[in-house]
Amino acid sequence: MARAEGPEGHPRTVLITGCSSGIGLHLAVKLAQDPQQRYHVIATMRDLGKKEKLEAAAGEALGQTLTVAQLDVCSEDSMSACLSSIEERSLDVLVNNAGLGIVGPLESLNMADIRKVFETNFFGAVQLIKAVLPSMKQRRRGHIVVVSSVMGLQGVVFNDIYSASKFALEGFCESLAVQLLRFNIFVSLVEPGPVNTDFEAKLVAQVSKADFPGTDPDTLSYFLDVYLPASKDIFQTLGQSPEDIAQAIAQVIGSAQPSLRYQTNALYTPLTALKYADPSGDLSVHTFYRLLFRCQPLFRFSLCCLRCLSGNCLRPRVTPM
Ligand SMILES: NC(=O)C1=CN([C@@H]2O[C@H](COP(=O)(O)OP(=O)(O)OC[C@H]3O[C@@H](n4cnc5c(N)ncnc54)[C@H](OP(=O)(O)O)[C@@H]3O)[C@@H](O)[C@H]2O)C=CC1
Ligand SMILES: CC1=C(/C=C/C(C)=C/C=C/C(C)=C/C=O)C(C)(C)CCC1
Numbered sequence: 001m002a003r004a005e006g007p008e009g010h011p012r013t014v015l016i017t018g019c020s021s022g023i024g025l026h027l028a029v030k031l032a033q034d035p036q037q038r039y040h041v042i043a044t045m046r047d048l049g050k051k052e053k054l055e056a057a058a059g060e061a062l063g064q065t066l067t068v069a070q071l072d073v074c075s076e077d078s079m080s081a082c083l084s085s086i087e088e089r090s091l092d093v094l095v096n097n098a099g100l101g102i103v104g105p106l107e108s109l110n111m112a113d114i115r116k117v118f119e120t121n122f123f124g125a126v127q128l129i130k131a132v133l134p135s136m137k138q139r140r141r142g143h144i145v146v147v148s149s150v151m152g153l154q155g156v157v158f159n160d161i162y163s164a165s166k167f168a169l170e171g172f173c174e175s176l177a178v179q180l181l182r183f184n185i186f187v188s189l190v191e192p193g194p195v196n197t198d199f200e201a202k203l204v205a206q207v208s209k210a211d212f213p214g215t216d217p218d219t220l221s222y223f224l225d226v227y228l229p230a231s232k233d234i235f236q237t238l239g240q241s242p243e244d245i246a247q248a249i250a251q252v253i254g255s256a257q258p259s260l261r262y263q264t265n266a267l268y269t270p271l272t273a274l275k276y277a278d279p280s281g282d283l284s285v286h287t288f289y290r291l292l293f294r295c296q297p298l299f300r301f302s303l304c305c306l307r308c309l310s311g312n313c314l315r316p317r318v319t320p321m
Contacts, residue, residue: 011040011065013091014253015082017073017128018098019043020050022197023147026246027095029057031253032066038254039093042086044071046078046098073098073124074116083131090135093253096125096169097147102161103203103231105219108212114161121165126172133185142185143258145249146173150193150263153272154284157292158227177260186258190249193268196239222293230292238267 014031018024028043043054043066051068058066069085072078073096083091100120102113129144136142151159152166170189177187194200207228212220248264263269274284 011038012093013040013042013086014093014095015042015044015071015086015091015132016095016097017044017071017124019054019068020045020047021053022199023192023195023242023245023249024095024097025054025057026242027097027249028054028066029061030243030246030250032058032061032064034065034250037065039065041066042069042082043067044069044082046070046072046074073128074119076127079127079131090139091132092141093143093145094128094132095145095147095249095253096128098124099147099199101199101203102206103158104207104210105158105212105215105223106160107214107216107219108210109161117161117165118168121162122168122172125169129176133180136180136185137183140184142180142183143253144173144176144180144185144187145252146187146189147245147249148173148189148191150191150265150268150272152189152191153263154275157288158223174260187260188252188258189261190245190252191261191263191272192240192245192248193263193265194235194239195242195245196235197242200235226292238265240265 016024016028016031019028024043024045028041031039032041032043041061043058045051045054045068048068048070054068055062062068069082070078071082098120100117102109102117125146132142132144136144146169148169149163149166151163152170155163155167173187173189180187207224212223215223245264248262252258252262263272271287274287275281277283
């Protein structure tokens with residue numbers, strides 16, 4: 001089986017979506033600053049007005065091994081314009097990173113916001129992958145990377161829609177991988193747990209503006225008083241950095257025989273493993289239920305232990321004002 005690398009000595013062209021912040025920004029910079037100069041990065045974002053942060057982080061790589069381009073994954077025109085501008089450089093690696101979060105009681109979410117999450121997280125990736133497949137198949141070479149999530153493997157309470165959008169990506173990639181292997185094209189799902197980027201802040205901002213129509217008091221209390229504080233703990237205790245994820249994705253891209261799945265957070269894997277230990281789902285549901293509703297104090301204690309085990313017990317805790 002041919003290796004996933006490009007032709008000898010030529011840098012591989014990598015297109016990344018969602019590079020205005022977070023994981024996408026860190027990955028674009030990391031690949032563009034590759035010591036062996038193995039990559040030419042096309043770092044895309046939907047709003048070029050936000051490119052300063054990326055350009056500042058890219059330093060001398062800007063204009064050399066890093067090009068910034070506009071791409072809104074929800075717009076077919078934007079995608080076609082971006083892809084045709086790179087026609088002469090056929091794409092070796094596509095990283096579908098762009099994504100949108102949504103959290104809260106299902107009754108309180110409106111269908112337009114629900115659809116926007118699927119348009120971005122799922123159909124945006126589908127549209128791009130569909131567009132690049134013919135040229136990758138023609139060249140019998142390519143690597144499609146999708147930034148999924150632990151929530152694409154195991155649902156999390158009050159993350160019903162977001163998790164569903166990532167499950168959709170998992171089923172899509174799992175199916176595509178078999179056919180593409182025939183063409184020496186690899187598909188890789190990267191599944192981070194909580195990552196400390198703007199992602200969580202955007203969710204908190206959404207929640208602070210929400211008035212939760214159609215939600216009963218008990219559900220609202222479980223969400224606001226139980227889930228949100230526990231979720232904050234999780235980000236503080238288990239949260240990885242966008243740099244950690246960029247490093248993990250760079251290794252996936254540099255692999256000669258990339259796998260289909262890569263979880264990035266060893267502390268989270270016991271939770272995504274539960275459903276394989278008990279296919280009925282009872283173990284997963286009851287474990288999450290107990291972690292959330294039964295052992296709040298113990299859960300926080302166990303998170304503190306996890307934090308200490310992972311060597312972060314000296315990490316300054318930001319206490320809400
Ligand atoms: N943070 C976390 O805990 C985790 C995140 N993930 C996934 O990682 C990926 C990156 O998220 P992260 O870096 O954390 O968060 P950020 O919110 O920092 O990054 C999300 C990026 O997606 C972009 N984006 C959103 N909608 C579109 C669109 N229609 N077209 C193009 N770009 C778009 C955003 O651009 P803009 O600035 O214009 O909004 C932003 O650049 C997402 O797929 C997310 O689901 C997975 C596991 C954990
Ligand atoms: C683990 C866990 C919880 C929260 C998990 C969270 C909040 C995970 C976030 C993952 C993200 C942000 C993925 C993004 O794609 C609860 C429900 C609080 C309690 C039960 C155990």
